[in-house]
Every structure is written in C-alpha cells, then in structure tokens.
Amino acid sequence: MIHPTAVISPRAELGQDIEVGPYCVIEAKVSLGDRCKLHSHVVIHGSSKLGSDNEFFPFAAVGTKSQDLKYAGEPTALIAGDRNVFRENTTIHRGTAEGSPTRLGSDNLFLAYSHVAHDCQVGNHVILSNNGTLAGHVVVDDYAIISGLAAVHQFCRVGAHSITGGISKIVQDIPPFTIVDGNPSSVRGINQVGLQRRGFSEEDLRALKTFYKKIFLKKETNLASALEGLDPALCENPRIAKLIAFIQGSQRGIIR
Numbered sequence: 001m002i003h004p005t006a007v008i009s010p011r012a013e014l015g016q017d018i019e020v021g022p023y024c025v026i027e028a029k030v031s032l033g034d035r036c037k038l039h040s041h042v043v044i045h046g047s048s049k050l051g052s053d054n055e056f057f058p059f060a061a062v063g064t065k066s067q068d069l070k071y072a073g074e075p076t077a078l079i080a081g082d083r084n085v086f087r088e089n090t091t092i093h094r095g096t097a098e099g100s101p102t103r104l105g106s107d108n109l110f111l112a113y114s115h116v117a118h119d120c121q122v123g124n125h126v127i128l129s130n131n132g133t134l135a136g137h138v139v140v141d142d143y144a145i146i147s148g149l150a151a152v153h154q155f156c157r158v159g160a161h162s163i164t165g166g167i168s169k170i171v172q173d174i175p176p177f178t179i180v181d182g183n184p185s186s187v188r189g190i191n192q193v194g195l196q197r198r199g200f201s202e203e204d205l206r207a208l209k210t211f212y213k214k215i216f217l218k219k220e221t222n223l224a225s226a227l228e229g230l231d232p233a234l235c236e237n238p239r240i241a242k243l244i245a246f247i248q249g250s251q252r253g254i255i256r
Helices: 192-197 202-215 223-228 238-248
Strands: 030-032 048-050 061-064 078-080 091-093 102-104 178-182 185-190
Touching: 048 061, 078 091, 091 102, 185 192, 185 202, 192 202, 202 223, 202 238, 223 238
Parallel strands: 030 048, 048 078, 061 091, 078 102
Antiparallel strands: 178 185
C-alpha cells in the first residue's frame, strides 16, 4: 500500500506488506523490513537498514546525516532492529565515520521530538520521552527510560533498567537500576517500581538497596574505597556484580 504522492527511490529495498502514506520520501540505500508502516510526511535517508514492523509517524526524519563537524561526507549508516516506534518529529542521525553506524535495537519507543545523534548505540525496550535528547556517541542499555526534556551529554552511558527524571542534565554515566534526577543530576534511589514490574526478585531488590546506601549515600567516601569495603557476599549477587562492573568500566565517571 503506497500512496501516489510518496517518493521512493528505485534503489530502496522494501519488504512485504509495507504501508507508505502521503508525501513520504524514501531515499536510495534505504532497506525496510516487512510490515513497516509510514503514516505521512516521513523522510528516511540512506544508508539506513531498518528491520520489520517498525512504525513511523508524521514528520519523523530517520537516517539523516551526522551533525558532527568532523563529518566530511563519507558513507555512513543507521542500523535498527524490529518493532520500533518513531513518533512525530523524531530525528535519528547516521554515524559520523564509515564503519561506525548509529545502532538501535528492537522494541524501542521514541516519543515526539526525541533525538538520537550520530554514533549512538541504543539497546532494546528503551523509551525516549518527548524531547528526550541523546548527544553523539551515547550508549543506552536495555530497558532504560529517559524522561521528557532530559539531555544526555556526548559519550555518556545510560545503564540498564534506569530512569531519568524530566528536564535532567546528564553529564556522567547513569548506573543501572537507579533513578537519576535534577540539574545537576544525582542518584535519588533504586528504580524499585520499574524493577518489580520486570520481575526482579525481593532478594535482588534488597541487595540493590544495600548497595545504594553504601555507595550512593556516602558521597564523602572515595568511590574506589567504598567498593573495596563492600561485603563479599553482597558482591556475589549478579545484579550487584553488574553494577560494580559498570562503575569500574565508566570512562566519564558515574552520577552519585
């Protein structure tokens, strides 16, 4: 089902059962999987490869070129999985360098006016609320939620199962499983409600609360010393082990 006003390059690859609404533009080197739906006025630039069952709402601009000043026109790409939803006026940019594409996983929800800049790596089941903004090279792990008008600085990482409060300024990494809010931002607690909804056990929740009290509430304590002082039995919990590995691997430092 392709509307007669749509403009589709003969060099685009379209899967089966695709719907393309009025005034959409699909450029060369765009690949769309089966059952994708473009409502109207959607623009998809190449080189972009998107999987099946993705839905694009009016004025979404997907796969546009990098805004990075280093970009010199070389061929770059966007790669996305399945069942993503791109609401009105969403903007998703390609990578800056050849061989370093922007990547989106599957089952993500990008609400109106949300922005994913060049070279970002977004996992699965992520939500960017209205006007949520990712600068270049940001990594967002699975099940993270970035609330409305929150801005994430370039090269930051957003941990899995975390939630960022609205209008937050993020300039360091967000630890997994936490609630972060404010300007400047700080960790406000464990994302207990979100974790319960996703089936985390009571044992895991107790362990995460203990970790929070020992690491995030004692800001006067050196972080490395605080980690060394943890009970070894606590560190054996897989959720805690993931948190510690995230903190130790941080390049920008973590929000506390």
